Amino acid sequence: MELNTKIPEGQLEHKWTNYKGHCRLVNPSNKRNLEIIVIGTGLAGASASATLAELGYQVKSFFFQDSPRRAHSIAAQGGINAAKNYQNDGDSVFRLFYDTIKGGDYRSREANTYRLAEVSGNIIDQCVAQGVPFAREYGGLLANRSFGGVQVQRTFYAAGQTGQQLLLGAYSALERQVAMGKVKMYARHEMVELVVIEGKARGIIARNLVTGELERHFGHAVVLASGGYGNVFYLSTNAMGSNVTASWKAHKKGAYFANPCFTQIHPTSIPISGDHQSKLTLMSESLRNDGRIWVPKKKDDPRKANEIPEEERDYYLERRYPAFGNLVPRDVASRGAKERCDAGYGVGASKQAVYLDFASAIKRYGKVQANKMQLENPDEQTIIQLGKKVVEEKYGNLFEMYEKITGENPYEVPMRIYPAIHYTMGGLWVDYELMTTVNGLFAIGECNYSDHGANRLGASALMQGLADGYFVIPYTIGNYLADEIATKPIPTDHPAFDEAEKSAAERINRLMNVKGNHSVDHFHKRLGKIMWNKCGMSRNAQGLREAIEEIRALREEFWQDVHISGGTDELNPELEKAGRVADFLELGELLAVDALQREESCGAHYREESVTEDGEAKRDDEHFCYVSAWEYKDGENSELHKEPLEFNVVHLTQRNYKK
Amino acid sequence: MNLTLKVWRQKNSADKGGFETYPVSDISEDMSFLEMFDVLNERLINEGQEPIAFDHDCREGICGMCSMYINGIAHGPLHSITTCQLHMRHFHDRETIVVEPWRARPFPVVKDLVVDRSAFDRIIEAGGYISVNTGNAVDANAIPIEKESSDLAFAAAACIGCGACVAACPNTSAMLFVSAKISQLAKLPQGGPERKTRVVNMIDQMDKEGFGSCTNIGECQAVCPKDIPITHIARANKEYLRATFAASK
Numbered sequence: 001m002e003l004n005t006k007i008p009e010g011q012l013e014h015k016w017t018n019y020k021g022h023c024r025l026v027n028p029s030n031k032r033n034l035e036i037i038v039i040g041t042g043l044a045g046a047s048a049s050a051t052l053a054e055l056g057y058q059v060k061s062f063f064f065q066d067s068p069r070r071a072h073s074i075a076a077q078g079g080i081n082a083a084k085n086y087q088n089d090g091d092s093v094f095r096l097f098y099d100t101i102k103g104g105d106y107r108s109r110e111a112n113t114y115r116l117a118e119v120s121g122n123i124i125d126q127c128v129a130q131g132v133p134f135a136r137e138y139g140g141l142l143a144n145r146s147f148g149g150v151q152v153q154r155t156f157y158a159a160g161q162t163g164q165q166l167l168l169g170a171y172s173a174l175e176r177q178v179a180m181g182k183v184k185m186y187a188r189h190e191m192v193e194l195v196v197i198e199g200k201a202r203g204i205i206a207r208n209l210v211t212g213e214l215e216r217h218f219g220h221a222v223v224l225a226s227g228g229y230g231n232v233f234y235l236s237t238n239a240m241g242s243n244v245t246a247s248w249k250a251h252k253k254g255a256y257f258a259n260p261c262f263t264q265i266h267p268t269s270i271p272i273s274g275d276h277q278s279k280l281t282l283m284s285e286s287l288r289n290d291g292r293i294w295v296p297k298k299k300d301d302p303r304k305a306n307e308i309p310e311e312e313r314d315y316y317l318e319r320r321y322p323a324f325g326n327l328v329p330r331d332v333a334s335r336g337a338k339e340r341c342d343a344g345y346g347v348g349a350s351k352q353a354v355y356l357d358f359a360s361a362i363k364r365y366g367k368v369q370a371n372k373m374q375l376e377n378p379d380e381q382t383i384i385q386l387g388k389k390v391v392e393e394k395y396g397n398l399f400e401m402y403e404k405i406t407g408e409n410p411y412e413v414p415m416r417i418y419p420a421i422h423y424t425m426g427g428l429w430v431d432y433e434l435m436t437t438v439n440g441l442f443a444i445g446e447c448n449y450s451d452h453g454a455n456r457l458g459a460s461a462l463m464q465g466l467a468d469g470y471f472v473i474p475y476t477i478g479n480y481l482a483d484e485i486a487t488k489p490i491p492t493d494h495p496a497f498d499e500a501e502k503s504a505a506e507r508i509n510r511l512m513n514v515k516g517n518h519s520v521d522h523f524h525k526r527l528g529k530i531m532w533n534k535c536g537m538s539r540n541a542q543g544l545r546e547a548i549e550e551i552r553a554l555r556e557e558f559w560q561d562v563h564i565s566g567g568t569d570e571l572n573p574e575l576e577k578a579g580r581v582a583d584f585l586e587l588g589e590l591l592a593v594d595a596l597q598r599e600e601s602c603g604a605h606y607r608e609e610s611v612t613e614d615g616e617a618k619r620d621d622e623h624f625c626y627v628s629a630w631e632y633k634d635g636e637n638s639e640l641h642k643e644p645l646e647f648n649v650v651h652l653t654q655r656n657y658k659k
Numbered sequence: 660m661n662l663t664l665k666v667w668r669q670k671n672s673a674d675k676g677g678f679e680t681y682p683v684s685d686i687s688e689d690m691s692f693l694e695m696f697d698v699l700n701e702r703l704i705n706e707g708q709e710p711i712a713f714d715h716d717c718r719e720g721i722c723g724m725c726s727m728y729i730n731g732i733a734h735g736p737l738h739s740i741t742t743c744q745l746h747m748r749h750f751h752d753r754e755t756i757v758v759e760p761w762r763a764r765p766f767p768v769v770k771d772l773v774v775d776r777s778a779f780d781r782i783i784e785a786g787g788y789i790s791v792n793t794g795n796a797v798d799a800n801a802i803p804i805e806k807e808s809s810d811l812a813f814a815a816a817a818c819i820g821c822g823a824c825v826a827a828c829p830n831t832s833a834m835l836f837v838s839a840k841i842s843q844l845a846k847l848p849q850g851g852p853e854r855k856t857r858v859v860n861m862i863d864q865m866d867k868e869g870f871g872s873c874t875n876i877g878e879c880q881a882v883c884p885k886d887i888p889i890t891h892i893a894r895a896n897k898e899y900l901r902a903t904f905a906a907s908k
Binding site for chain 1 (some may be wrong): 699705710721781784797805816844
């Protein structure tokens with residue numbers, strides 16, 4: 001199948017305006033008769049559900065948690081970008097677009113990314129109107145901060161809880177539509193099958209997680225907003241329930257999966273403390289502004305951090321990247337930590353961590369304070385005390401969180417940090433209208449691949465989720481549904497529903513009947529280890545080939561040896577996990593296959609075979625300037641389709657952080 | 660560490676339920692409370708028993724899903740944290756720990772430690788929003804808001820909807836949850852037009868759901884993982900009086 005991106009004609013800055021001016025509309029009396037299924041209630045799903053209902057469609061909203069407010073967008077800390085230029089520092093739609101394309105290492109589509117930048121300002125307006133309490137200046141206007149790797153201040157934030165506040169805004173808009181009878185909620189429901197009739201997405205099979213019942217739901221269109229697949233690595237900053245199941249079921253029904261190997265690793269997470277570890281907690285990137293990263297110069301140094309003298313410490317980022325030092329981008333900082341730990345210089349009980357040290361920042365701030373207070377010859381103790389106060393003002397809540405989790409006081413001993421899987425840029429392939437390769441099936445937010453290329457910039461995930469949900473899908477879905485106004489709801493006793501339900505039921509029975517000897521987590525942890533070691537921060541052909549073999553073997557073993565307690569007709573968290581892990585075991589292989597075919601380093605995807613002379617990532621635009629879109633073909637033989645990326649406005653350049 | 664857990668087991672909402680005792684051994688003090696449950700569940704699965712169902716998702720204290728009494732205290736012995744952020748180093752070897760689901764009539768038990776908190780969603784449906792359709796908004800900086808009010812609205816909006824306030828209240832009142840939302844929107848000019856209807860409708864819905872009345876005991880703020888103070892309840896009461904006695908119509 002030829003990939004049709006449906007990018008509108010015309011100059012980049014006029015494409016979206018042209019599209020909106022010419023797309024077909026559905027009149028209000030017809031909207032009332034059209035039903036839309038939305039999977040997920042994160043920023044993308046909640047904003048889409050609310051907005052589509054406001055427009056007059058009938059919306060059904062499905063989510064596996066007990067309330068739509070629990071979706072993992074809630075955990076986003078830092079902020080949301082928008083090209084408002086409130087700071088008068090030279091920001092513009094073009095600059096936000098350009099930064100996003102460059103940050104993504106030139107592996108995203110110009111037209112989509114431009115549209116994202118274009119609607120970014122509207123998002124902030126909408127959120128403020130809903131009562132989202134963004135941080136403000138004393139004059140009463142909105143505050144901004146700068147964020148990873150850009151030169152303007154365009155990030156809007158609400159302390160370290162921006163995701164929470166944005167999600168609660170979208171959630172309240174959604175609940176308003178529920179009260180008006182326009183949205184029907186299906187809490188504790190999980191989509192387990194997509195129903196396709198005559199080439200069009202027409203509904204889903206959902207499992208009621210409380211009763212175990214398989215339910216049939218019709219929709220004139222289906223919108224997936226089911227998030228990313230970071231949990232394929234087992235340990236990640238994702239929520240425990242975050243999963244790929246909805247996307248994967250869609251993939252198996254014909255939706256191409258794009259760039260699965262683009263997975264983002266965040267450099268500053270609290271390290272793993274043992275095999276019991278269930279998830280990783282992020283420490284904000286902002287800490288790298290003041291913390292210095294180091295490991296001992298001696299291998300396997302048994303001494304405590306404070307016992308290691310200054311001259312025996314290796315500040316390896318400062319050493320290797322004198323220009324950017326500790327502030328190199330996420331992927332570079334992450335690989336640096338891995339390299340040191342792999343070479344035997346790691347710290348802590350697990351030896352899989354590096355120090356993030358605030359001692360010199362405390363002294364530096366202390367001296368400044370002492371000067372301000374005009375203290376003469378203050379002693380070291382006074383300086384440290386004054387400095388700690390300053391650091392507390394800046395990072396107090398993060399230091400507290402660190403202490404809660406590790407039991408160590410980071411004012412006294414350096415923090416231990418290690419990289420963690422954080423976000424997945426890959427996802428379902430979508431065209432300009434955010435429609436997948438299945439007609440009437442749309443994918444929005446993190447579950448599509450569209451706007452971030454090979455690497456996402458900080459504070460851009462929230463922007464994309466809300467752009468898709470509030471401002472893009474409400475237009476593009478109308479263009480599709482305009483053809484469907486004569487389609488009557490298809491009764492759910494249609495053979496396609498029979499078949500989809502049967503397939504879902506069979507799979508559940510198959511899982512329950514393995515009756516093996518090991519828990520679901522046992523397999524998930526092992527999958528995570530393969531993924532992390534061989535498809536993680538740094539990848540090579542041999543490792544990826546091994547990974548593919550190992551994942552296949554593990555999948556085989558899973559289907560022969562997994563044990564699921566409890567029944568199918570009740571709340572059974574083990575069964576839920578089993579279904580999700582079974583899908584991860586398939587996606588994991590595709591991720592490795594994709595990483596293997598992309599023989600270049602770009603953004604978060606680092607292939608050891610494609611590096612510059614001094615060991616930095618080397619992109620290969622001649623051979624790999626495309627989106628890889630995978631078509632499902634019975635398991636192990638996915639077919640690659642390439643969407644060539646054309647850059648008409650920006651020029652491709654190699655990133656450099658040394659000078 | 661070796662511990663004894665007494666955990667509430669209940670097959671479904673119709674089941675009577677009761678405590679079961681489980682010894683757990685080799686618990687590392689670096690584990691979170693829920694990771695300790697993971698270890699226990701893994702063992703139960705290996706022994707062919709049914710694992711304990713409990714709600715959890717983000718495991719970083721923000722989604723509001725985890726919900727347990729630990730030794731009779733909602734979210735356990737430490738202040739300002741959720742169950743998932745509580746670590747085992749705060750317990751001692753050979754301790755007996757009692758774990759129960761939220762006990763409140765409007766939060767019926769679904770299974771074991773899992774309860775149904777949809778009553779909270781219905782209270783928000785009753786008015787916990789500003790009626791503004793997508794596309795209606797004016798430029799964000801066209802509405803300047805005094806920093807103090809904005810900060811206060813943010814502090815109220817930090818509520819994660821976990822229900823600990825209800826669980827801790829001897830009256831099973833939901834006033835801390837409800838007042839935090841009322842307070843947030845009352846402090847912002849955008850909330851002005853619906854200020855009176857909102858407070859009346861939300862409190863009516865709270866009553867309909869079967870939550871009790873507030874008598875200013877303060878247990879709610881003591882267990883709130885986000886430190887939301889009961890001054891919001893005072894504000895909500897003021898808003899309610901303003902809306903009902905000083906009616907504009």
